[in-house]
Amino acid sequence: VIYLYAIAAPGSCLPPRGLLAAPVAELAHDALYAIFSPLAAPPPAMPNVVWQHEQVIEAVMAERALLPVRFGTLLPSEAALRELLAVRHARFQADLVRIGRQIEVGLRVLNADETAPAAPPAPLSTSDTSSGRSYMAARLAATRAERERATQAAILAEAIHAPLAALASESVQRTMRTDKLLLSAAYLINPAQLAPFQKRVAQLQAQHPMLRLLGTGPWPPYSFVSAPNADELLREQQV
Amino acid sequence: MPQSHWNDRDVSLLELLDRALDKGVIVWGDLTLSVADVDLLYVGVRLLLTSVETAERTKRMSAATAELPSYTAS
Numbered sequence: 458v459i460y461l462y463a464i465a466a467p468g469s470c471l472p473p474r475g476l477l478a479a480p481v482a483e484l485a486h487d488a489l490y491a492i493f494s495p496l497a498a499p500p501p502a503m504p505n506v507v508w509q510h511e512q513v514i515e516a517v518m519a520e521r522a523l524l525p526v527r528f529g530t531l532l533p534s535e536a537a538l539r540e541l542l543a544v545r546h547a548r549f550q551a552d553l554v555r556i557g558r559q560i561e562v563g564l565r566v567l568n569a570d571e572t573a574p575a576a577p578p579a580p581l582s583t584s585d586t587s588s589g590r591s592y593m594a595a596r597l598a599a600t601r602a603e604r605e606r607a608t609q610a611a612i613l614a615e616a617i618h619a620p621l622a623a624l625a626s627e628s629v630q631r632t633m634r635t636d637k638l639l640l641s642a643a644y645l646i647n648p649a650q651l652a653p654f655q656k657r658v659a660q661l662q663a664q665h666p667m668l669r670l671l672g673t674g675p676w677p678p679y680s681f682v683s684a685p686n687a688d689e690l691l692r693e694q695q696v
Numbered sequence: 697m698p699q700s701h702w703n704d705r706d707v708s709l710l711e712l713l714d715r716a717l718d719k720g721v722i723v724w725g726d727l728t729l730s731v732a733d734v735d736l737l738y739v740g741v742r743l744l745l746t747s748v749e750t751a752e753r754t755k756r757m758s759a760a761t762a763e764l765p766s767y768t769a770s
Contacts, residue, residue: 507717525719526721527720527721530721673707679720
């Protein structure tokens, strides 16, 4: 099978070995390059294998714009790979132009204050069941308190996110917010902006000692490749 | 005291898995023969990432690479 790592712009940089020490090759179609390894069998889904996938992508990314492919993507043949490049040519090309050599950085903001997220437990099912009115009043108060906490969390998350998004050309919030996890976001930035970005994160950390800001990166732009539209999917399935 | 973890390899592993297993170019109709294993691994990652103890666990998860493969048991 063909194991696919990335779709890349033209360039010369290829690591010699990839997943499970297999050779890394590239296949060109109209200025798009698929970076792949021929494998005898599908690779195991293990964290160290995912690191190998990442290392190939990072090695290519050192010199070329690329779109990282999701781990575990297999194609039956080089012909199928060429078809993929042809069918999705416009989207891959547009994504490569839009993203260019930019990198992704990740940020998770955790509420480190152990007391704050302990929501005041709503006294729903206890003493006051005798009175429907007081039950409803307690419920309403609990709902209001919950809504107030959610609003405060959203304001706090935005206070972290907005100044960082200002340093990025694009940003996405990657998961739902919870009491513990205030923000999980990815930012697409120019490599020259990495140091200023990290400095800004450190400043925000100093301003918010009750939070823990976990920054990671630089990553390949996993979170910024666009999804194919319905028309492209249809054409792809007809191939 | 800055606490950003730009070089924390354990946090990075979780972040990598969260990206490489869930984001990036998706090829529809590909073989993805290992999809069941990948899903299992990813479910494990999501549990770690969203668990209430995530903050504490990521701090002391030096055994992350030893811990995670258990989610891939087929």
